[in-house]
Amino acid sequence: MQQIKNPSASVPRILVVDDEAHIRELLEITLIRMGMDVDSAENLTIARQYFAQNNYALVLTDMRLPDGLGLELVEEVAKSNKNTPIAVITAFGSTDNAVIALKAGAFDYVSKPVALDQLRKLVNSALQVSHIKSSANHTVTNASRLLGQSQAMQDLRSQIGRLARSMAPVSICGESGSGKELAAREIHAQSARANKPFVAVNCGAIPEALMEAEFFGYRKGAFTGANEERDGFFQAANGGTLMLDEVADLPLAMQVKLLRAIQERAVRKIGATAEETADVRIISATHQNLEECVANKRFRQDLYYRLNVIELKLPSLRERLDDVALLSEGILQRLSGKAVTLSPDALNALLHYDFPGNVRELENILERALAFANDGIVELADLALKQAKSTLTPAGSFASVDMLLDVAEKNTADSVSVAPTPATAPTPATAPTPTQAATQAPAPLPEVPPIAVKEVPGQNTQTPVAASIPPGGFKHFDDELPKSLPAYLEQVEREIILRALQKTRYNKTQAAELLGVSFRQLRYQIQKLKIYEAE
Numbered sequence: 036m037q038q039i040k041n042p043s044a045s046v047p048r049i050l051v052v053d054d055e056a057h058i059r060e061l062l063e064i065t066l067i068r069m070g071m072d073v074d075s076a077e078n079l080t081i082a083r084q085y086f087a088q089n090n091y092a093l094v095l096t097d098m099r100l101p102d103g104l105g106l107e108l109v110e111e112v113a114k115s116n117k118n119t120p121i122a123v124i125t126a127f128g129s130t131d132n133a134v135i136a137l138k139a140g141a142f143d144y145v146s147k148p149v150a151l152d153q154l155r156k157l158v159n160s161a162l163q164v165s166h167i168k169s170s171a172n173h174t175v176t177n178a179s180r181l182l183g184q185s186q187a188m189q190d191l192r193s194q195i196g197r198l199a200r201s202m203a204p205v206s207i208c209g210e211s212g213s214g215k216e217l218a219a220r221e222i223h224a225q226s227a228r229a230n231k232p233f234v235a236v237n238c239g240a241i242p243e244a245l246m247e248a249e250f251f252g253y254r255k256g257a258f259t260g261a262n263e264e265r266d267g268f269f270q271a272a273n274g275g276t277l278m279l280d281e282v283a284d285l286p287l288a289m290q291v292k293l294l295r296a297i298q299e300r301a302v303r304k305i306g307a308t309a310e311e312t313a314d315v316r317i318i319s320a321t322h323q324n325l326e327e328c329v330a331n332k333r334f335r336q337d338l339y340y341r342l343n344v345i346e347l348k349l350p351s352l353r354e355r356l357d358d359v360a361l362l363s364e365g366i367l368q369r370l371s372g373k374a375v376t377l378s379p380d381a382l383n384a385l386l387h388y389d390f391p392g393n394v395r396e397l398e399n400i401l402e403r404a405l406a407f408a409n410d411g412i413v414e415l416a417d418l419a420l421k422q423a424k425s426t427l428t429p430a431g432s433f434a435s436v437d438m439l440l441d442v443a444e445k446n447t448a449d450s451v452s453v454a455p456t457p458a459t460a461p462t463p464a465t466a467p468t469p470t471q472a473a474t475q476a477p478a479p480l481p482e483v484p485p486i487a488v489k490e491v492p493g494q495n496t497q498t499p500v501a502a503s504i505p506p507g508g509f510k511h512f513d514d515e516l517p518k519s520l521p522a523y524l525e526q527v528e529r530e531i532i533l534r535a536l537q538k539t540r541y542n543k544t545q546a547a548e549l550l551g552v553s554f555r556q557l558r559y560q561i562q563k564l565k566i567y568e569a570e
């Protein structure tokens with residue numbers, strides 16, 4: 036056992052635990068060169084003594100020790116009140132051990148033979164975690180955008196605080212609109228990676244043929260149309276967090292490649308001969324049941340095991356209706372920029388609504404209601420809830436089409452959202468590529484001849500309806516008023532969405548661009564209106 040003399044209180048101190056003297060020595064030299072103080076232990080017993088007597092910025096332990104497993108130390112350190120990050124050194128190719136250690140509370144891992152640049156990155160992340168913990172920055176939890184004071188939200192926020200201190204992959208599940216992406220952004224914002232990119236990728240929105248290029252990038256000339264070298268999502272997220280949204284939508288072939296990239300922490304651009312390291316933290320999300328997808332052989336078990344190291348479950352809004360008042364206040368404030376309140380009747384109606392679309396639906400309801408609200412008060416009738424028996428008083432004019440569509444998501448300034456930007460996408464002649472659509476103002480929707488004439492069942496039916504428009508379009512009211520405003524507005528919304536879908540040959544990404552809404556919002560409206568592609 037070797038102890039560095041005269042450790043200064045201001046110098047970060049690291050405990051290295053390994054039974055092989057030459058590895059201890061290598062780690063010690065590297066860490067001392069990085070300006071750290073180092074204590075080293077050759078077995079669990081000595082490591083425990085050191086840990087009990089000192090405060091460490093990081094504990095780095097081998098998995099196999101003469102008197103036990105490094106995993107025991109991981110559990111003890113994770114459970115202690117000291118909040119010390121602990122990382123493990125795993126044998127080459129033993130990624131299962133890494134997953135087990137991460138599940139037990141390890142902050143990160145390095146594989147043998149230890150690559151020194153990876154070790155340096157790990158140490159720097161651990162130091163930032165310790166710094167965030169002890170500095171005023173930690174109050175970021177209080178400024179969380181995830182609103183809600185219910186027990187479920189308080190638990191969620193403290194779970195997020197713990198997860199932010201780890202590199203472990205997190206799998207977020209929850210109903211559509213319940214806040215999965217927001218939770219992922221929070222984990223990133225509170226982590227040591229906060230000043231690096233957060234890249235959110237909608238796996239369901241990328242054409243299969245382009246997946247590899249989008250994820251891993253390509254070299255110039257790698258294929259026809261590859262006119263210049265391009266980074267993929269992994270490179271764009273380097274040092275930060277990569278969110279794989281709707282991960283269940285990944286095709287099986289891509290799942291294999293993704294698994295490899297995550298395990299090796301390295302990717303190879305299409306056309307490149309060498310791999311490059313990819314230092315990304317993976318957060319995945321889905322509204323589907325991934326276990327069921329595994330059982331149905333739609334999702335690889337090994338990838339599931341790799342992504343699902345820690346599971347974060349988002350409660351639905353109807354499970355935490357006591358948050359509705361606070362959420363509404365925050366949303367109204369954000370949307371209108373001034374104090375707008377809900378009348379007691381309106382609040383009461385919301386408290387009895389079941390929100391199948393969760394917080395996103397609450398946002399939509401309130402955004403629509405704001406357009407009708409007078410004198411800074413949202414009344415029950417303004418909400419136009421389906422269950423609410425509203426007697427709507429005419430409020431000037433009917434909602435414009437723009438109002439019916441949700442506002443585009445606003446990315447936070449410190450984050451990057453990467454939309455698929457295919458280089459060689461076989462795109463329909465009339466539809467713009469996503470790249471074009473992102474840079475051009477959406478063109479006005481031209482008249483589209485009606486297709487696949489089918490009768491559209493009633494708007495409130497539970498049966499999905501095929502994507503078809505009645506001949507001549509839907510009935511529009513000139514003089515007479517519609518019998519039900521919500522049903523009428525849904526009808527107009529359906530018509531607009533169907534026209535955009537038909538124009539883009541059912542490419543939802545392009546349809547969303549055309550309508551100036553995000554893919555997620557369009558998908559939500561399609562689900563809500565139960566539109567599906569005509570066979």
Ligand SMILES: Nc1ncnc2c1ncn2[C@@H]1O[C@H](COP(=O)(O)OP(=O)(O)OP(=O)(O)O)[C@@H](O)[C@H]1O
Pocket residue numbers: 180181182183209210211212213214215216217218280321322362394395398555559
């Ligand atoms: N707790 C919350 N506090 C404030 N806003 C929230 C909360 N949860 C969700 N939201 C808002 O609701 C909207 C939907 O959230 P988000 O996109 O994170 O949901 P999601 O579960 O990822 O949806 P999907 O499954 O459709 O991808 C966003 O505008 C988000 O800001």
